[in-house]
Amino acid sequence: MNELFDVAIIGAGVVGCAVARRLTLNGAKVVVLEKASDVLDGASKGNSAILHTGFDAPPGSLEQACVAAGYKEYLSVAADLELPILKSGAFVLAWDQEQLSQLPELIAKAHKNGVGDVALVDREDILKREPGLSNTLVGGFEVPGEYLIDPWASAHAYLLQAMANGAILRRDTEVLEGKFSNGHWTLETSSGPIAADLVINCAGLYGDIVDERCVGETCFTVTPRKGQFVVFDKAASDLVASIILPVPTKKTKGVVICRTIFGNLLVGPTAEDQESRTDASTTREALQALQARGVEMVPGLDTCEVTAAYAGLRPATEFPDYQIRSLTDQNYVCVGGIRSTGLSGALGIAQHVVALLGDQKFTGVPIADPALPDIDRLSDYHRRDWQDAGNGGIVCHCELVTRREIENVMNGPMPPSSLQGLKRRTRVCMGRCQGFYCTAELATLTEGHFKVPMGVEHGEH
């Protein structure tokens, strides 16, 4: 090692990736340390993929400020970073009188948060615009600015842009201990020591543990909150165009129904507090309940095929707001408790971190004309590689993933080390057949690339 970095970022979730991008573009020499063998292995692995406006965040909260800023920056960088956006808009719907009575307050809150286009819509007008919804709904309002995005490509793009401009990614590198002395940090990791002037803890579900390891104390405790989802096949996405959000109640957060940018329809999440920071398992009971709730809200789902089920873990803490603090005398920032809006807030959080750092000096100067990463758009609502010549033919038939897309990723600057990682980068095996057709071909294409190969050739051990 010996190399001294300006900044070491602990954790390559969506937040760590966004912070790495911002600081790199500001001239810092950045290293990103990720304990897993691939990026996005924690909370950022599975979410609803909604770009929130922050309309329902507590006014005046840090979360509200970061989501609003993050939302704005996302819209301004998306084109350059090739990030697809599905401008679907959302409805917040009331299904009973109690929920209906809460709508005016929620609208007032949205306006207070600067989301001025939030407005009540007549029940009949909602049903006219969304004829797939059950007519048991009693009312609602619209949030035109809520959009759907690619949750993985967003984070990948941030990190790839950082790397294209000099940042280093170290995977399989768990931070075990940190020492700050003489103005420098030395981080002991599972793959050797790392030296840096500044450390930023973006460890998500492990934020409190990394705090303890580095500065010996923490001011929050992570209590993971699991959210399970059921995904329906593409035909279901014809049933609702908008994001259908519930009225949050004290008892339950309620279930969202929305399309995905990949052309499917998802129903979820649940909200289940648990101790485990790794257990993202699904349960038959919850999945069937979600399916049933989906059919209640959108009766046409009754005849639609399920394609997948997954769960994500929110890094919730005992506090409602984000837990971001800077220990200036130790050159340390903790970005913790980014619970349920981190995808939307990440770019805003990165801006906030820069503000906290004040006049911190980096080796380089802000990059005037930063390099852009080269990634394929995987959106079903934008032009895809399979529509173009030279794509090498289709390997995954359900998601229409081409050989060229797979090769680009395998030979790119951040190749996946597992099938999971390849799925997030290309969507192979994510469709209705879940690998019935493409498994064998993928096993050949990825031979020698994955830690756990998809198949072992006969005779090998």
Next chain:
Amino acid sequence: MVSTDQNQRKDVDVAIVGGGPSGLALAAELKRCGVGRVVVLEREISAGGVPRHCGHYPFGVREYGRLLKGPEYAARNVDEAVKYGVEIRTGTTVTQLHAGGRLSLTTAKGLETLDAKRVVLCMGVRESTRAQRFIGGDRAQGVISTGALQSLVYLKGMRPFRRPVIFGSELVSFSAIETCRHLGMRPAAMVEELDRIVTHKIIQPYLAVRGVPLFAGVQNPKIIGSKTVEALEFIDAAGVTQHIETDGIIVSGRFRPEAALLRRSPVEVDLGSGGPAIDQFGQCSDSAYYSAGNILRPAETSGWCWREGVVTAKRIADDLSSNGKPETGVARLVVTSPEIQFALPQRLTRSDRSGGMDKMQIGLHEPVNGILTATVDDRPVWTSPLNARPVRRIQRPLHDILAANDGRDVKLSIGPRR
């Protein structure tokens, strides 16, 4: 100037979507019947369909009078089609079906459109996935279908695990045991949610021969494993939680038609079978479309699908050579008992055409022992005793039902034996 459908110039006479046994047999037969340009569109790198990766016997006995392995049979079907002048375009995926026989395709060269006088849908079946069966637990690597296992083993010579659990107990689940053995994998157990094996009981002793324990009547199956599969957990028939250590799960059977293309197409889907709704000639709701093979219903043998291809080809050739349609309306064969999953054909065309199906096909959700009755306006027009189980071939004569067709729907239901 927009021309009408009839006058529009067509690129080919018949385009067949899917180059499995049904599509290839159908294509070859069309050529034998003298049809002009016949093209098979197959998305895989080679045509042949599912048998291409079924490295076992028996295939082809009735078709070719020889006992063949799946890949040999697939190759034979391809050779026959080519011999009679069928064009086979591989690496060609049909991405959309449009009214009147227009297809959107994609190949390595990008997008294309193809107009055909008739299109035949022969896209086959696949197995239900873990999510479709609501199997909970971790999203670990090593959960695959029998089809994926077969293509890994027989096409690539690769072994995805060593000691898998087989989930399901259909014929294909048993064939998975043989596929495993081919590369020295030893299944740790067969697990079934129903209280007995789904396929014929006579096959069950085979499990003992191969040393594979059976757990039937299990509840709440859960896959355990942080990165790769480590165990399958479930509650067994006695209510005891079982934890079977394993490094892979084969989620087998519960076939479903590969019919996603139909959901956004002019071709009507039958929710019971999951495939296109056809009439007794194999024709779909858009009369430019026909269908044959396993996409019609889950699932038949290759030989059945092959023959279905041949007879459907004759009907299409007939249709192409006759001018206009002497049809006088379409009624429906409607299933009204929950025990019945589907009945084929779903549409009953009143027509002077000859050569249609003489039997209907029925699939069940649950075991049935009763009387099957067809009624028109509550008046029985045909009855037949039925004592059968799900996932079995069930056929009944269609003649009386077609004869009773006066344009009103025919309802098919199951009642008690008297």
